[in-house]
Amino acid sequence: MLRACCRPLERCFRWPGAAGGGDGLLWHLDLKPHASGDFSIAVVQANSSLEDQGQVLTSPSATFVGVFDGHGGPEASRFVNNHLFPHLHKFASEQGGISAEVIRKAFDATEEEFLHLVKRSWPSRPQIASVGSCCLVGAIADDVLYVANLGDSRAVLGRRGPDGKAVVAERLSRDHNVAEEEVRKELAELHPDDSHIVVYNRGVWRIKGIIQVSRSIGDVYLKKPDFCRDPLFQQFVCPIPLKRPVMTAEPSIKTHKLGPQDLFLIFASDGLWEQLSDEVAVDMVFKNPRSGIARRLVKAALNEAAKKREMRYDDLKKIEKGTRRHIHDDITVIVIYLDQCRGASRSDGSILDCTYAPADIFSLNAELA
Template sequence: MRAVARCCGGHWPPGAAAADGMLWQTELRPHAAGEFSMAAAQANLIMEDQAQVLASPAATLVAVYDGHGGPDASRFLRSSLFPHVQRFAKEQGGMSTDAIRLAIGAAEEEFLREVRQAWPKRPRVAAVGSCCLLGAISGDTLYVANLGDSRAVLGRRVVGAGGVAVAERLSTDHNVASEEVRHEVAAQNPDDEQIVVHTRGAWRIKGIIQVSRSIGDFYLKNQEFSMDPLFRQVGPVVALKRPALSAEPQIQVRKLKPTDQFLIFASDGLWEHLSDNDAVQIVFKNPRTGIANRLVRAALKEATKRREVSLNDLKTIERGVRRHFHDDISVVVVYLDRHRGRRQTRVVDSSMNCTSSPVDIYSSSVQSVQPRTDYRDSG
């Protein structure tokens, strides 16, 4: 568990911040079945995305948390989800869908307790939530659990087609922009004609939020918050007959094959600008080192095209204002070498193989360039 504590307590290893102070990456590191690369870009005033990888001989855990309404829920998941996963996997005798479902349920309950404790002084915390994308590689089995619209995509080589890779989506976007998801939500609420409405240019649950599953967002799950006079000072009144959002993860299980090349886990900040196939081709056709950062920059390039500015111009735009150009972006690329017949990458010391993106990229970047105050001039 010390590896998890190290991972959840801060970003390790430090990684590298970009020149504009809003990008971060870890170029390439080992995990039990291959290598992985991570990168992130901050757009919000306070970073709401979080991402982490725990590489151990028993399993590789990958997570992307895309917060909304504030950073509280995604930061909570960063510190709490992996310990829950490891605990339930141990109790269940190994990684399984039950262990993952129990871990996510325990995280939701733990966050609810924290919200209730903070609620009297910070009622707005009841409106904070996060999407949650979790991947677990155990032996030759891949588990992908998802709540919200972060996404996992597999890059798979086509047999007999030479140097060709295709994209295979491994998660469902729980976003009412999808007609299928709108029908699902409506079917769960047959007596509520206003459960999904089109407002402010998009379909939204109760006219407020686009994702249908999340951790947190308790004011849309429990009337003890939404109808309380304390919350009504800071948020809209939401009459609920039942929870409007779900915390039930959708879990996919896949036996990895030799043709499975790599996985891309990313928040919707990436997928708003790159298609599944675009992302897979970038990874497939480029060197491994810094590949996650290459994906982030490709997304930023597309974002600036839409607003008719250059990447250099984007570097001059302050956090917060950047949100008008792109969302926070978190990306993890995981190579599956062992399952392709390549030599296995050995993770020798599991306590030293946990990597998390910075809690806030801008703050980390500012701290890294502060002048030293412990230097004494001997002259």
């Protein structure tokens, strides 16, 4: 079973006090192999409870990546971290391999299970209906990459430019965030009778003046109006008049055939992209050594966040979690190198077996943070 293969990242990260330490809220896995090359992970905490979760599943024939960025609390991202990959395993096994439909079914099943959890927890914890998580998933099998996304975490491809020397950044996911004019127009078209579906509030655009992302796992009160109208829930959250759901768990899915020009992938929560552009991040990966590259990206983002507050990085490291959220968000970065994505056949001419056969999962243990 997939769960028996799980290996929490506390065995792989350099935790505070370990050799090469540093920032007590920054953990990293510098370099590990996967089916098509190497990968690197880094996570930094800003919230009182870590709301970001990240996973890399490696098998002899496939690699799966997950970045789950929670909001309103850590419950939804932890839930997705524990349930989405098992659903991917189940549906891929049933259908003989990974596909866009398999990924969509896994998202739907995870959303449905979280809804059941909310209903069970509702009497004692009504505020759980306001907890949600962005969800970014990548799957590489048979030299095909699938990227599925809810929210504003982002996947960016670094590919070799036309001259063969430079690197080009290509965004592979769509930001479901009302900061994007296209997303605001989409919501306005879906809610023509609601002139306040998107409101400019506290310096940013928000759905109903509340939330910036338009798709997620969870956020049940914005998908099921009955929760929002319940007096028990209204004791904890201001009542919001809803005629219909204003958020969805329908992922956008992109399929990309990997080729020799495709060098690496960066999967990261929006905490990274708030500080670094796609181009800057890709250029940094291209020009620096592999080992510790995810940590390098996180530190670059933290340096940018510190500069905006006219601070030094060393000063930022001294700020405790919770307070630090005023300066930057939780940040999760996973860099996937694509060394062996150059064709689906082995050197002996046999075809790679791309059925879903999990071997190991590297997953951040939420309970430690």
